[in-house]
Each structure stands twice: as structure tokens, then as C-alpha cells.
Amino acid sequence: MPKIYTSEKDERVIDNVLKKGLFAPGPKWTVLRIALAISLRIPTEPSDELDKGIKGGSEYSFEQLTGESQKPDYTDSFCALLSVYHQKDLFKNIDQYRIYLQRHARRGLREIRTAWKESHDFHEYLYQELFSNLISQQQKMDEDIEKQVKSALSEIGVKAEIRNIVKGPRLTRFYIYLPNINDLDRLQKGLDKISFYLGIGKHRVFENMTDKPRIIGLDVPRPASTWHYFTGGDLREWAADPPSDYILPVWPGVDVLGEPICFDLAEAPHLLVGGTTGSGKSVCLHALILSILHNNYNSNLTLCLIDPKAVEFSQYNGLKNLYNDEIVTEVFDAHNLLSELVTEMSKREQKFAKSNVTNLTEATLAGITGLPRIVVIVEELADLLMQKQDIEGPLIRLLQKGRSAGIHLVLATQRPDSTTFSGLLRSNVPSRIALTVQKSTESKIIIDETGAERLTGKGDMLCRWLGKSVIRIHGVHIRRDDIASSLKEISRGQINGDR
Ligand SMILES: Nc1ncnc2c1ncn2[C@@H]1O[C@H](COP(=O)(O)OP(=O)(O)OP(=O)(O)O)[C@@H](O)[C@H]1O
Ligand SMILES: [Mg+2]
Known part of the structure; x- marks a missing residue:
């Protein structure tokens, strides 16, 4: 098995770094890897004097340094790195590749010996060395x-x-x-x-x-x-400490200085999310859905997910809060669902009138139970309206009167134009998020002012909440694995999940 050889001085550096720099007993080859990185930051090639170790040194196998023949095996990555550095195809000359590795590792150790003082913080030294x-x-x-x-x-x-x-x-x-x-x-x-x-x-x-x-x-x-991106992990942290008086706190992202922004979706009471393809609508919807679940998973909450593309919400299949245990993908079913919600809304209104209360919050305080707050999320409003115009009827009724019944709608669309988003629809959705759009007129339709056509994309958004002044938000970047891990944590009760 081929080896890398060190000298006695090299060994002293390795011991020093482990004991006084990293404060860890080993393994020694971690220091060799660090040394390798340091050497690769030096533009000139290491000398061939470093080819052999000297008496008093040690031997390390390639298994240890590059994981050769192990799992994971980084040989190809190291070989590619050194090929680029030395401008030679080392895949064709593995012996030369090994010689270079030894030279770099030993040169890195020599660099550490001369540049790092034991009294100084090793991590700080390394940071300066690698990133200066x-x-x-x-x-x-x-x-x-x-x-x-x-x-x-x-x-x-x-x-x-x-x-x-x-x-x-x-x-x-x-x-x-x-x-x-x-x-x-x-x-x-x-x-x-x-x-x-x-x-x-x-x-x-x-x-x-x-x-x-x-x-x-x-x-x-x-x-x-x-850019610095915020992720599902950040969302989980924010959600662990929600504003106490919010019913449905949601965190679409951070303001331009990086402070998390939280809104109460129950106050919204409905939201339009518009933006061109690839602007970050679906990612934004995931941030809203996870926000809602983080704090309401175990409480009286029903989610209605409508996704005509039938791909975006699949990870929520099996979620206990789903309306009728399903994600709606057919326009006909979407129409039925919205009509059922209109009926539910009327029943609630009658119930409230009998008990002399005006909305769901008062009803809950008065001891009326079994009425979940309902959040409807529509992935692409234009697809629904184009295929079935009469869907606008129940939609408008829900928008007009859903708030007091505890029914809230979040409507996303790629096409924020006046055909998709008629005046009547618009006037009943007071909260709006504009991601990047193609034309200034689309920005005007969503947030009543221009600007969204000049955003930087990838979840950059202008938000007008409840008709107040516009604020700019950089959306939290929710990836598919974020959704999976958040759902796991929520269902295990590791995040609030209950309010
Ligand atoms: N907040 C964000 N931070 C960083 N990148 C983002 C963010 N939001 C979206 N992106 C990037 O933009 C890509 C497209 O986002 P998304 O799928 O949400 O767009 P969309 O508006 O839903 O597009 P479409 O209308 O085609 O469905 C994402 O895959 C991601 O790479
Ligand atoms: Mg999308």
C-alpha cells in the first residue's frame, strides 16, 4: 500500500496542532488535510526536496489522507484538484499524483510551522490563511x-x-x-x-x-x-418564538437588513402572490405553509391545497390537517371544494348569529368548538380561472366573507393581469406579495405601484400587507429537503405545532 512520508519536524507540527491548536487527540491525518489546503493556496509548485520523509518521521496511508479505497473515496476529487493546479492530467499518472500529494502535505506542514504561533488561535490563523x-x-x-x-x-x-x-x-x-x-x-x-x-x-x-x-x-x-440566503432552519428558529397575539403567524422572509418579517395571515385576511415563472412563488408558498404548520399543526387547522400542476404540494400528502385528506389537482374538484367551503361559511355564520358572536375568535372564546380555521392555498389561480370561469363565483364569496368565518385564501399566479385578476377579485384581497414580474403594469396590479419588475429575482419581493406601505422582503429559501425535515420535526412535536 503506497504511503506518504513525513519528517520528525513535520510530526512535531502535527502534534502541536492537535494539542494546542485543535485541542483534539487526533486523528493525525486531519492535520495533513489542513496542510494540503494551505499548500494549495500557494501559487508556486512545491519542491521535489519534499518527496521523501526523513528519519524520525512517520508514514500515512492514502486511505487516511484521501479515503482511497474507502467510502467515501475522494481520490478523484483530489486528483482533479491537483491536475488543475499542476496543469497535468494526473488521472493518467497516478504515481505522480501521489508524489504531488506528499509534497503539498509536507509543504503545508512547513507553512504552519513557520506562520502559526502556538499562543495564537489556530482557527483564526487558518481562516486568515485560507480566506485572506x-x-x-x-x-x-x-x-x-x-x-x-x-x-x-x-x-x-x-x-x-x-x-x-x-x-x-x-x-x-x-x-x-x-x-x-x-x-x-x-x-x-x-x-x-x-x-x-x-x-x-x-x-x-x-x-x-x-x-x-x-x-x-x-x-x-x-x-x-x-448574497446570504435564509433557509428552512432559520424559519424553524423564528417559528419557535412567534408573536403571542398572532393567530396564524407567517414568515415569508427577512427585510433588506436581514431581520425576519412576520405577518398574521388571519389578519391579512387573504393574500395574493404574483410573479413571473421562476420568481419564487412556490418557494414562498412553502414558507407560508410551513410557518402555519409550525404553530398550528395540533390545533384546529385545516389546509386546502389546490395545485393544478399536481407536482408542487406532493410532499404534504398524508398530512393530518389536509381537507378530505387530499391535495386537489382537478379544476372540477377545486370548484366543488370552494363551493363546499361557501356552504360551510354560511353554516358558521348562522351558528355565530345564534350565539351572538361575530367571528371565529369570539366563537372560540364563547366555547363553540369543532370549527377549524381553514387556509386555502391555490398554486396557480390563472389555470383555474381559464379552465372554469364559474369558479370565480365561490371564490369571490369566500374572499368577501371568509374572514369572520375563519377561512383565509392565498392565491398565487404567474399572470397577474386584469383578466386573471378582475377588479372584484382584487378589491377583496387586501394583502399582496409581488415577486419579480415582467412588466411594470403587473407590479401595479399586484401592489398598486411599480418596482417589482426591477427586483433581483429568487424570492426578492415587494409586499403590501393590508394596504399598508410596501416593504421589500428577501424570501426564505425553502428546499424540498427542508420541507421533509420540517414536516418530520413538526409531526414529532419538536416545534411548537400547537397554539
Ligand atoms: N427565496 C429564495 N432564495 C433563493 N432562491 C430562491 C428563492 N425562491 C426561489 N428561489 C430559486 O428560484 C427557483 C424557482 O422558484 P419557484 O419554483 O418558487 O418559482 P415559481 O415562481 O413558482 O415558478 P413557476 O411559476 O414556474 O412555478 C427555485 O428553484 C430556487 O432555485
Ligand atoms: Mg411554481
Whole structure:
């Protein structure tokens, strides 16, 4: 079995790193792997003096270093890495590949010996060693954007001082001080020019009024490679601590500075989610569904999932909160379901009238039981309306009167135009989320203002909740495995699940 050889000095470095750097007894080959990474950050090739170990050293097998013949076996990955580094096809010369591995591992150990002081934190040293270039590249990029924003402002004739810069998950917010208030107008009118100057013309620089005198915030999008995404794990954390007075708390994502945003869907009381294909509607719906389940799985809650595409909601099959234990995929069944809900709504209204209460919350307080809150989620509203126009009848009745009966609708659509979303439908859905859309007119239809046509995509959204002012949210990125693990945790009772 081929081996990697070290020297006595190398062995001392390995022991030191384990004892005084990592504070772990072993295994020793972890230090060899770290050394390998450090060596690969050096652009010049390691010398052949390192080919053999010296007396007093040790031997390590390739099984240990690269997992050769083991599971998992990283030989191919290491071989590819070294082939790129040395500009040689090492897959054809495995002996040479092994020699290079030894040279790199030993050179890395020598680097650690000379650069790391035992009194210093090893992890910090490693971070600087491995990422220092990346950190300085990042700093340079930030400085470049700052310079460009300053020049753009001066090009449009605005005298301004950058007072503060805050980096959010996807955007950098520049707090700009305007000594001359007449420049505000010029700045607002010049936002497109600034975007053009910065080379982000397609995505807009958004302005934000602040509560500080003469200070305005400018949100400048950064390249996607620098974005920080929020995931299902973050959603689970937020959901563990919901606002106490919310009935159906939902977390679509975070604001531009990275703070989680929570709404009460029961207050909404209905929501439209519009956006072009690939803008993140389905991901957003998953965030809403999981939010609801996190806090209401064991309580009186029924979910009606309508998915004409029959693919998006399949992971919720078997969920105990599903209406009639099924996900509705046929338009005819969707029509039936909505009509049944209209009947249910009327029954509830009669029940409430008899008990002298006006809504589900009061009814529950008055001791009326057995009436679950019902949330209807429609994956593609346009598909339903195009195939069966008369579905609009029950839909509008539910939108008009569902709130007091505890019935809430979330309607998603790829086509937020006036045919799909008639005036009557629109006026009865007070809460809206616009993901990226194709045209400014679509943005206007959803949130009553333009802007969503210039978002950065991938769950970037403008949200008008209950007709209040628009806020920008970066959606939480729910993946399929997030859904599976959240559903597992929820059903095991590991997250609230009950309110
Ligand atoms: N919040 C997010 N963060 C990061 N990436 C996202 C986010 N939301 C969506 N994406 C990315 O965009 C892709 C498309 O999202 P999604 O399937 O939700 O789009 P959609 O609007 O439902 O499209 P369609 O109308 O075609 O169904 C996702 O697979 C994911 O890669
Ligand atoms: Mg979708």
C-alpha cells in the first residue's frame, strides 16, 4: 500500500496542532488535510526536496489522507484538484499524483510551522490563511461600490455625503446626507441613472426615507455571489418564538437588513402572490405553509391545497390537517371544494348569529368548538380561472366573507393581469406579495405601484400587507429537503405545532 512520508519536524507540527491548536487527540491525518489546503493556496509548485520523509518521521496511508479505497473515496476529487493546479492530467499518472500529494502535505506542514504561533488561535490563523485573499477581494469590491455610488451622485448633480453603510443579505444600504434639500428631488428622479451608472440597470436602486433629518437610504443590489440566503432552519428558529397575539403567524422572509418579517395571515385576511415563472412563488408558498404548520399543526387547522400542476404540494400528502385528506389537482374538484367551503361559511355564520358572536375568535372564546380555521392555498389561480370561469363565483364569496368565518385564501399566479385578476377579485384581497414580474403594469396590479419588475429575482419581493406601505422582503429559501425535515420535526412535536 503506497504511503506518504513525513519528517520528525513535520510530526512535531502535527502534534502541536492537535494539542494546542485543535485541542483534539487526533486523528493525525486531519492535520495533513489542513496542510494540503494551505499548500494549495500557494501559487508556486512545491519542491521535489519534499518527496521523501526523513528519519524520525512517520508514514500515512492514502486511505487516511484521501479515503482511497474507502467510502467515501475522494481520490478523484483530489486528483482533479491537483491536475488543475499542476496543469497535468494526473488521472493518467497516478504515481505522480501521489508524489504531488506528499509534497503539498509536507509543504503545508512547513507553512504552519513557520506562520502559526502556538499562543495564537489556530482557527483564526487558518481562516486568515485560507480566506485572506477572498476577504480582501470582498473589501475591495465594497470600496469600489462606495466610490461608484459617490461618483454617480455627483454625475446627477447631487451634493451628498455617505454617512453610513449597512450590508444586508443581498443589498448594501447607503445612508446619504443631503445638505441641500432641493437635491432630494434630483436624487429621486435620478435613481434610474444611478442604476445605469452602476451597471445594474435591470435591477433598480431603491430609495428609502429614514426618520433622520436630511438622510435617505439607497439600497444597491450586490452580485448574487455575495448574497446570504435564509433557509428552512432559520424559519424553524423564528417559528419557535412567534408573536403571542398572532393567530396564524407567517414568515415569508427577512427585510433588506436581514431581520425576519412576520405577518398574521388571519389578519391579512387573504393574500395574493404574483410573479413571473421562476420568481419564487412556490418557494414562498412553502414558507407560508410551513410557518402555519409550525404553530398550528395540533390545533384546529385545516389546509386546502389546490395545485393544478399536481407536482408542487406532493410532499404534504398524508398530512393530518389536509381537507378530505387530499391535495386537489382537478379544476372540477377545486370548484366543488370552494363551493363546499361557501356552504360551510354560511353554516358558521348562522351558528355565530345564534350565539351572538361575530367571528371565529369570539366563537372560540364563547366555547363553540369543532370549527377549524381553514387556509386555502391555490398554486396557480390563472389555470383555474381559464379552465372554469364559474369558479370565480365561490371564490369571490369566500374572499368577501371568509374572514369572520375563519377561512383565509392565498392565491398565487404567474399572470397577474386584469383578466386573471378582475377588479372584484382584487378589491377583496387586501394583502399582496409581488415577486419579480415582467412588466411594470403587473407590479401595479399586484401592489398598486411599480418596482417589482426591477427586483433581483429568487424570492426578492415587494409586499403590501393590508394596504399598508410596501416593504421589500428577501424570501426564505425553502428546499424540498427542508420541507421533509420540517414536516418530520413538526409531526414529532419538536416545534411548537400547537397554539
Ligand atoms: N427565496 C429564495 N432564495 C433563493 N432562491 C430562491 C428563492 N425562491 C426561489 N428561489 C430559486 O428560484 C427557483 C424557482 O422558484 P419557484 O419554483 O418558487 O418559482 P415559481 O415562481 O413558482 O415558478 P413557476 O411559476 O414556474 O412555478 C427555485 O428553484 C430556487 O432555485
Ligand atoms: Mg411554481
